[in-house]
Amino acid sequence: MAAQTPHDSEQAALSLTLAIVASSPGPLLLLDGDLNILAVSQSFGEVFEIEVDGAVGGPLSGLGVGEWDGARLRSLLDATVSGAARIDAYELDLVRPGRPPHQLVVHAQRLVYLDLENLRILMSVTDTTACRADRKLKDDALAENLVLLAEVRHRVANSLQIIASVLLQNARKTTSEETRGHLKDAHNRVMSVAALERQLSESADEAVQLQAYFVSLCDSIAASMIADTRQISLIVTGEGGLVAPRTSVSLGLIVTELVINALKHAFTGDRPGTIVVDCQVRGPNWTLSVTDDGVGVNAQPGQLRAGLGTSIVQALAKQLEAVVVTASAHPGTRITVTHSQIALVDDAEDELSPGGQAAASV
Template identity: 40%
Template structure:
């Protein structure tokens, strides 16, 4: 470059911007790159003979340069690279696509045993488009695959255990419920019998959630329709066994809630059914109806339990059942509304917002 100075014009040298200017030629650079790559690498000519190999290739497969260079790739290591999948890659896929990534093969290699290898191939050409070369990178993923298999086995074991837990819990709860029911039949005190029967129904409520988890593919969400139907069937059976011919009717829309929410909702239904048995049918009638309804929308859900009993008394004294319902509703961040006439009572539990529409007991 020329520049003006007080004594005249001078030439200034500008450093080259080519980072490889100090290297004699491209061949030297290519050899340096191949030699320093950490993973096994082969450079093949168009006849699939080895032009060069990385140090990692020699180290990994226990071969010497004279056993590799200028030899057909399929002859390396006594023919251990004569792999059908490799032939497909080199002879069929690469000529059509020029690039192939993550082509996995599994093979028994002398000295290192059975290994899983990922093959990555690329066809490269010189500036004139002649003398094509194939770069074949080889990644040993044997240990990675072993870890993946182990993780998959652990995940399967965990899934099996998670599926087994509801079954074991359900069986335990059924045993407890049976003990409570048997005990209720043997005690002399009517008050104690009533408490035991109430406890029996509460245990049944939780056991129903566990049974629903058993048959569900999703351990986190509960389908409300089948769940409420099973729960009310169990409650109705216990009422019939106690000589209380009350019909339980379920009308539930499709929808899911978390397993924790399902437990709380089931306990609410149980408490309200217990309250209806105690207070709604005290006029000497032969039977009665308790209707359980559930509806859901994207913004919320509503549970309603209605009866066709005598309606609300003039003064409602809060008992254990009412307190439990209110406490469970607070856990669900839901509102409790009670309405009644001389033809029955309806208790609604609403979470979020949802339009009115649940039927009362007929």
């Protein structure tokens, strides 16, 4: 057997490289330093409807009817040939006359091997047209569902407001003070849910912005229950934050019950005053408080007995895994609902302080 010369070895290596490229299951091109095609995979020809045998030996710019002769692609390939760049996930729209466009992702890199005089560029192409079409269909369907959900919430909010109006009209007509009180309480509970549904319908986010929600809710409560806002004011403070819709429903109902309770018991006679709803959110942790400057809990021991409103607040807090603490506000009363999912550094320091026990939660 005759000895194999270096030239024969180079030819064998080149032949093997061409065979690998040609048999690749993915669209591949092997280019020289002048961007002429040395090899093309059969899959490339099938995907882009190119005659493989006729493409070998010709320039990349001559493929098809010139759709591969883009200035941007050529500039990137020239930079790859010089070693100044490497094409990594270059997005290309391949437009061919009379055919639908293709969305492509191109990768190209200069091959490093012993034959330094002959530059080789390996270029792979991925057709993402079908994937992007599926993604667009999913995005369009999601957007349509969000619009429908917002419309449903808007209609629910309107229906709840109608129900609340009927309850309030019946409250004004009845001669029983006890019945009137129950109807007004029911009216405000319905309005709290209506305010939430309207907030959700106007928001594209899945989470609810508590500050805006509580302002809307308290405006609604004040309009229906406070005859003279110069006598009693209801304000919302705090930085608020974003919480899940289900959490916001419970918090809204808690605020409604606590505010109603304060309006009923804190300001006897013609006593003026202020009710402050404050909410602070720190990641998964949050604290909600309703404070009044009224007569205070000590002046009305019976107020601490478990009524319907108190039972509702306790039940909702239990669902939220939160703790309810009632304390004097000097003057008035402060009721705090605290949820701590993660123990923060500041919280740990507070627990070590003399007043830390009152604000502790699980």
